[in-house]
Amino acid sequence: MESIGELLLYSTVGFFAGIYFFAQGLYRFRRKRLIEDTPTSKIRSIALGPVELYGRVVPAGGVLKSPFSNKECVYYKWKAEELVGGKFKHCVTIQEGEGKVKFLLKDDIGEVLVNPSEAEIRVKDDYEYATGIFHKTPENVKEFLESAGIDLTDLFGLRKKIVFSEYTIKPGDDIYVLGAAMTKDEIEKPLEDTEHTNRILIHKAPDMPYFISDKPEDKLRRSLERKAVVGIYGGAILSFISLVAVLYIFRIL
């Protein structure tokens, strides 16, 4: 450590980061309990209100094209991260974006329309590309980056180290949905396309989480449990150690 000032800075950051991780851990713990306590419904017979569903994605009309891999999808998210820093290299998100369209969720015996516009979507990345001196940028990626206004070169004309990731939900993917089954009349904002005549659709309800994941319920629950434990214990320990360091610096301890 170079100076007391630097130690103080890291300790302060560590203290607040610990509180953040602790809060995130508690949030994940509550989400895990909610998933455990909500039984999975059969799509054919979903009742209005909070629902948990598992099924296969089928386009309800239009589909999107993902920006980098150019795949047909109903959801995509892309992220451009630049590798920065001298001694402590880290990635900083320089730009991100997403696209969503309504889709049908289908199980063995039924289907329901899902409007993902206000959903928190967690899917694993299925495309990653990094720029660099020896990496040739694919044409479609180059075109997309130009339209998004991302410059791949630095002040000296050298290529920056940028990592592009893409997350998608494609037709045929199996997904988990925790949301609310509502009638079309209950939704404040009317749906733009009314070609799908289902009376019920999955939507965001006030004071209720709306969550979509590509993991099945059991994996999702275990993943949340792990993250909750790490967040709660890790966050508390990080904050505590950081506080000890701050108190030590000010010679209070």
Next chain:
Amino acid sequence: MSTGTDLLLFTGAAFVLIAVVVYFVSIFNGLAMLKNNIGKSWANIDVLLTQRADELPNLVSTVKGYMAHEQKTLQAVTDARAALMNARTVGEKAGVDKDTTEAVKTLYAVAENYPDLKANQSFLKLQDRITGIENEIADRREFYNDSVTAYNIRIQSIPDIVVATALRYRPEELFKAEEGKRQVVEVKI
């Protein structure tokens, strides 16, 4: 003790306290949600049982003209409906529901012997409607039983049992016919 030690103890206690409060609040909310789910899913089954019971007299009156010699089959459906209307508890309704489903299935099987009846549009529509309702009952029974099982496990597990006992939450009944309580519907085809 120094101010620094006090501060550390206070911070440690604050983390523990927040974690414990959030833990118990989530237990309380989880149990309340499960209890509400049970009430709601039971209401969803009950409404379907009533809808099916309302369709049964129409079914019997539609087939009566064709199946005049199948009085026992028709009587079984009528009796099952009457029992369904009189059933009060979840267990009673579950038993009678199973008897009704079997009586209706038997009626459909017997109807196979009457080609004129099989071609009757009213009968086909009623058959579709009742089968649809029965499928929905089956799906919702699964959902209801999942909700009850999750709730019953929760209120008997530590530490949820502490909150459940304080709130006087009791185990709920599954929607499942008890073999001993079921009436046997004997139909001669």
